[in-house]
Amino acid sequence: MGRKLENREFTSADFEAFNQRIHQQADRLKSAITQPNFGQQPPSLGAEIEIYLLDSHGEVNPVNQQLIDLLGDNQFQTELNQYNLELNLSPVPAQGTPFSAMVLEMLDKYQKLLGAARQLDVKPLAIGTLPTMREEKLTGEYMTREGRYRALSRELLRRRGQQFEIRINGDESLNFTTPEIVVEGANTSMQVHLTAKPEEFADVFNASQLTLAMSVAMGANSGVFMHKCLWDETRVALFKQSIDSRIHKDGSWRPPSRVTFGKGWVRKSAWEVFAETVNLYDPILPQLFDEDPAVDPPVLAELNLHMGTTWPWNRAIYDHHGNGHLRVEQRALPAGPSAIDMAANAAFAVGMISGLKENVDEYLARLPFDYAEYNFYRAAKQSLNASILWPQKYQNKPVEVAITSAVDEMLRIANDGLSQLGVELSERDKFLNIIHRRLVTGVNGAIWTKKTYQHYKKSYSDEKACQLMLERYYEHQYAGEPVAHWEQLWR
Template identity: 40%
Template sequence: MGQNIDKQCFSQADFVQFKQRLHEQLDALKNIMGQPSFGQASLQLGAELELYLTDDSGHCQLSNQAVLSKLKDAVFQHEINQYNIELNVPPVELGLNAFSQLAKQLNSRLNKLNQCCANLNTHATAIGILPTLRPRDLLKQNMTDLERYHILVDQLKVNRGAPFLIDIHGEEEVHMQVEDVTAEGANTSFQVHMMVPPGAFVPIYNAAMLSQSLVTAACGNSPVFLGKIVWDETRIALLKQVLDCRMRDSLARQLPARVNLGLGWLKQSAWSLYAEAVALYPVLLPYLYPQHPAEGLPELAELNLHMGTVWNWHRPVYCNQGTGHVRIEFRALPAGPTVEDMVANAAYSIGLAYGLSQQMEAYAAIMPFDIVDNNFYRAAQYGLDASIYWPDIDHYHVTYQPIQQVVLASLETAQAGLTLLGVCQQEIQHYLNIIQQRVEDKLTGANWQKAALHHFEQNHHRHNACAEMLKLYQQQSKNGIVVHQWERPWAARL
């Protein structure tokens, strides 16, 4: 989805030919993955960070084109709405100092972005959902004027055949309908790409799904949507609903939504996820790329494009560089609050996935996937106040526990996973200590936002309180101090 598409409409023949190419490329991918050299390369770690652009009052500013024109740096890219921008962090070696190197890259690029924004009276903010967002910010007129976005929005709307419904029940409720999926741009995330050792994709992928509830509870940063306090990670519900192009009360409702944690435990290989996507999800963008004689491995452009229109929270990403590989994209982490928080979230996610993968067969044997899926949504809604079912493989049973307790107990597993990946102990302790302190204090980004908002509501109406909260959030985020050490304005009233 990162490339532009220079075509405005598609014929039925385009859909037929695109589907044929998907089938051909599925066969090609199976053959490529069967080659002994596939995936034989040093492991790397990369990331994409989506940010909001706001004015001095904290409202969305339609300025991504102006910012990009001034930056002139290819690591920054458009996002679907004009008030969003994306930073693509160059990959680092997954080893001794991988996470501090990732943090260094992020800080360097964000400093450049912030300097550019200051000259344009713009503020770049890493936050899961902007608390000052208004219904008018979700309209199609705010969309970035690139053909790929227009086509995607139109195709999803055609498939849906009716307005998209947003119906989220949380601490407060949001009920509305939107004509287009541009509301998807309300969600900003920190997407981490992790290469995995050859032959280890299946257990690591399954472990990432198993542990996503813990990660979501520990890292929540999206509690406010359209002025309502909803879920700790409202993004999880919102993205699923605004990209659900299945018609209600039709046979299509029996098919899975295009946004999901998974459809069950992965049993064979990453190739199965591609085959599943081709089989179950209608083609949205049948763009046929020019075909040229390939040097090295084929790009499989149409297959990658189709996978980009299926929003798994953990997505396989095929790369044809070198001997080729399929990496895992961790997509459920929210943007913000700070670089240190985000890198700690990445370290915890990856360490836990790799640590749990060592005994994943035993976990999957006693833990039905439906329970894993339910855990994920409970964590998204209630954050560290959730309780979940968690497997005890030593005693062959599943227990119902407060998620805060499970997260703290899981840090040892995350440490073991990072150690196996060759990360140095000083780095492991630094980043996992951030998670531990945040969880012990029960002060995630989501909890800080909610408490600060309630504080400012003592003297302001809700929208103005959101603006005051955001202003303080932006100040402390730029200072780089981890969120559990932020100023707590509500504490002064106690």
């Protein structure tokens, strides 16, 4: 959804023309990805990091456009809310030391961001959900003044016809209603991209789906929101409810959610994912673009726009540049806690995918898709304390295991997978040891924030305790140590 979109009322003719165009483009994609040279380049990685902008009291500061103007760097982009922005990291080859390269670029960009932020008295912070968020900051006045956001909000609200309901039951409960989609912007993530050859895409995508629970359990960093301890990865529940335009009617079937884990394992081709999205989700932003039919591979701008109006936790991406390529975008990881933590999350996720793709069918035969979805939501709610259903040798029924046991197994597979990608031994050891340290200490970002908050609550009000916890988090984030090494005041 990076293109400039008009903020206007769309007509029925617009929707009809757009719908016809995306069906045609899904057919063109099916042909394009089978061409001999398409997507055959060596594997590469990329990432997008969403960041909160805060004032000196830890409250949101709606100055993203002013900050971007000061930065003058097109790797920083606006987000839905005026108190968020996005950093797009440069793609890097998977071979060698890709995660160290990510860390170096993050730190370089953070220094530039901090320099500009000081001029506006802004504190940039990478965290999945903001502990100090207030309901009055989740209103339309905080939406970024761009046509695509206004149009998206209008169309989702038109479909729903009533307020969005937020109901999250975790350690504590959160309940409120809102007429705005701004709540969606209260979720900040690190989106990890991995290229996949067309002939390997199904295995790569399925491996990403299969292992997503482990990625989320180890990387969870969204434990506190609006002064309440909720899910360890509250983003998963919050995001789904914040833009759910469906209305349930008794006695009728219900359309699929636009925020979804998926509908099933991919059988043969990436085309299935695109075709499913075209056929199951009505267009929201039916803007047509001029496209040169001579461009090869084709641009497929409308199809990509439509894919950007659904929010699966693993998204298929088509890119026409060069000889074209396909990517899997893993969207469930949160922003933070530190730059090296985020790179370690990416290393673990990519390693598991690469390590499993060759024999992923053996896992799929023993783990139905709905069990993988079950695992994902258990991991999002309880992270390191979750139990999941995981394939076992000689099983004759589903077997529930502690997710930490499955992660211990997957660390070895992730190491093998990174080795297959050509990642250097020292690089593998450095970043996977960060994940292993979380396993040993029982601390990830969510657990650290919850326990530190609870420690301060013994002496202070909820509001003051949350502010103090966030100050400590901010200090640790920019000190740069992995979260499992942060001071543990509750011990």
